[in-house]
Each structure stands twice: as structure tokens, then as C-alpha cells.
Amino acid sequence: MRWTLPNTLTALRLLAAPGVAVMFLYFSRPLADWFALVLFVSAAVTDWFDGYIARAWGQETKMGAMLDPIADKAMVIIALMVIVGYSSMSPWLVLPATFILFREVFVSGLREFLGDVAGTLKVTKLAKWKTTFQMIAIATLFAQGVFEHYLAVTIEDLDSATISAILSGRAEDIHGLGWKEAGMTWTGHLGLTLLWVAATLTLVTGWDYFVKALPLLRED
Template sequence: MKWNLPNILTLLRLIAAPMVAVMFLYFTRPYADWFALLLFVSAAVTDWFDGYLARAWKQETKLGAMLDPIADKAMVVIALMVIIGFSSWSPWLVLPATVILFREVFVSGLREFLGDVAGTLKVTALAKWKTTFQMTAIAVLFSHGVFEHYLGMSVFGMDEELIGAILSGAEEDVLGLGWKLTGMEWAGRIGLALLWIAAALTAITGLDYWFKALPHVREGR
């Protein structure tokens, strides 16, 4: 095993994946959302850096090639699991997340079946865009949780009439309910839109991988 810097960054990203879920076990919200968001964004940034450094320093290894897709999938799958678990289980969130989770499990199983042949099926540019949209969508959805819980903390103890008066401008918005509500709504909309785009790209790249693997699957029967 060659533990160069790119491989170490990839390993750290893999370790960070379950830590996203752990944040919600040991911290209350919205602090758990903040820590998960910062951890996820930091890990996503290393996804770009480890690949860039490996190519720039000519330190590409079999270990890195194996760990990199595993770390990416672990980050996405665990983060989506956490977001859905703490959400209202809206079908607008669950459906694209299901597409993403199904594709990742299906392709992982297909790669295991193909064995060494899987290494000959190159990653396409569209697959890289898929990962980018997945991680961006998840980061935005984590920020939605931050806005949502800061808003909940601000309105605690208020009745609906007072909240309505503040949001309508009849009462002074000392606690910033307006911008917290706006941030929550826009983060939710943008996050869901990005997640649906990610789901579409995920489905397309999954089908592309299947059609490329199909001749090898037929040979292995």
C-alpha cells in the first residue's frame, strides 16, 4: 500500500462519511447540522484535491483508485440517509434519493460481479458531474436544516398571530425571522432541484454503465 498524500485525503474522506451521521447522535440541532455541513463540504473539497494532486504529482495508485469511489458513495449514501431520516419524508425528497441509492448499490454489485473487467470501464465526464451535483445538493439540504432550526429557535414561545405580524412587517423583526424563513425556503427549493438533477444524471450514468457492462455480463453466464 502506498500512503501518499492523495491516498491519505481519500482515506480521511472515507472516515468522514460515517462521522456525518455521528454528528446527529452527539450534538443537538442546529449544531449537528452545522458540523455535518462543514464536515461534508470539507470532505467534498478533498474529493477534488486528491484526484488533482494524484494526477499532478503522478501518484495515482490502485489503492487510491479503489478507495476513491467507495469514499464518494459512502459520503453520498450516509448523508442522504441522515437527511431523509430527519426530514418530513416528502416524496419530492425520497424519490430522487431512492434513485441515487438504488443506482449506487446496483453499480457496486455489478462491479463486484465484473471483477477485473470493471477497471476497463472508464469513468465518464457525465459521471463526474453526477457526483458534483449529488454533493452540492446534499450540502444545500444540510444548510436548509440549519436555517430551519435557527428559525424554530427564534419562534419558540411565540403564537401564530405574533409570527404572522412579524413576517408581514406589522411588528419589528428583531430576531430576523424574515431572512431565516427566506433562507430555509430557498435552501429547500434549490437543494431539491439539485437533487432531482443529480438523480437524473445518476440514472443516466447507471444505464450507461449497464449497457457497457452487458457484453461482459453475457459472457459470464
């Protein structure tokens, strides 16, 4: 195995995947949300850099080709598990997350069955867009968690009448309630929208991969 710079970045991204969940075990919120967000975004950025560097420097290796999709899937699956676990289990979040997890498990199982032949089924540009939307959606939902926790801390010592007066503009917003509520709402809506787009692309690319694999699954 060649420990080139792209391979090292990919391995670090693979290690960062469980690190996202560990943040919530050893740190309280919103510190855990911040650490998870920074760790996830940093790992997502290396996903672009390691591929670019490998192609530009002629350092494409079998190890990198093997680790890269595993690191991507680990990042997405573990991050979605954490987000769903800390959510209110809304179907608008659970359904696209379920679609994404199902596709990843199904395609991984299909690739394992096909073995070496799976390498002949090339990754499409749509699959790369799928991964991009997944990463952006998850990062946005982590950001929503930051706003949500700050908002919860702010309103903890306020009564409902005061909260209503501040949000309606009848009282001065000395607690920053408005921007925290707006941040939580907009990142939540944007994150869910992007996650549904990612889920749609995930199902489309999964079906495309299955159709391409069908000739290889026929009995002799």
C-alpha cells in the same frame, strides 16, 4: 500500499462519511447541523484535491483508485440517510434519494460481479458531474437544516398572530424571523432542485454503465 498525500486525503474522506451521522448522535441541533455541514463540505473539497494532486504529482496508485469511489459513495449514501431521517419524508426528497441509492447499489453489485473486467468500463465526464451535483445538493440540504432549526427555535415562544404580522411586514422583525424563513425556503428549494438534477444524472449514468456491461453479461 503507498500512503501518499492523495491516498491519505481519500482515507480521511472515507472516515468522514460515518462522522456526518455521528455528529447527530453526540451533538444537539443546530450544532450537529453545522458540524455535519462543515465536515461534509471539507470532505467534498478533498475529493477534488486528492485527484488533482495524484495526477499532478504522478502519485496515482491502485489503493487510491480503489478507495476514491468507495469514499464518494459512502459520503453520499450516509449523508442522504441522515437528511431523509431528519426530514418530513416528503416524496420530493425521498424519491430522488431512493433513485440515487438504488443506482449506487446496482452499479456496485454489477462491478463486483464483473470483477477485473469492470476496470475496462471507464468513468465518463457525466458521472463526474453526477458526483458534483450530489455533493452540492447534499451540502445545500444540510444548510437548510441549519436555517430550519434556528427558525423553529425563534418561533417557539411566539404566537401565530405575531409570526403572521412579522412575516407580512406589519410588525418589526426583531427576531430575524424573515431571513431565517427565507434562508430555509431558498436552500430547501435549491437543494431539492439540485438533488433531482443529480438523481437524473445518476440514472442516466447508471443506465449507460449497464448498457456498456451488457456484452460482458451474455452467456457463452
